[in-house]
Amino acid sequence: AYYDDATDHLHELFSQTPRSAYFVAEEAGEVLGGGGIFPTENLPADTVELVKLYLLPAARGRGVGKALIEQCLQAARAQGYAHVYLETTEELTQAIPLYEKLGFVYLPAALGNSGHFGCQIWMRKPL
Incomplete structure (x- = not known):
């Protein structure tokens, strides 16, 4: 997982940023994971970033990640x-095939200015 200063302040960050959204997956009162969309600095105006996608190890391979991503895609369309x-x-060997299956395509370089210099894979999906 990638950590940055925003991780500890997700509620404040998303509630104060227009055209962003964050979703949490729960089962029987237990948080299984979360993910959101955020208008990252310097992205094209028609593009939002899928961010802060986290899943408990026990939730992986059960469709939880797919459901979170689909909720994020729906929110992006609505915005x-x-x-x-x-x-x-x-x-993230389990996540990458899911992104591919959901229609994300590889880009040759990063867009915007996320500050995540440790990422080597950049993808985008048309809505």
Whole structure:
């Protein structure tokens, strides 16, 4: 997982940023994971970033990540975005095939200015 200063302040960050959203997956009162969309600095105006996607290890492979991403895609459409962008690392071997299956395509370089210099994979999906 990638940590940055915003991780400890997700509620404040998302509640104060227009055209952003964050979703939490729960089961029987237990948080299984979360993910959101955020208008990252210097992205094209029609593009939002899929961010802060986290899942408990026990929730992986059960469709929870797919459901969170689909909720994020729906929110991006509702907010008027034309593309969803993401950055990830090669270590996330379960997530990358899911992104591909959901229609994300590889980009040759990063978009915007996320500050996540450890990411080697950049993808975007048209909505």
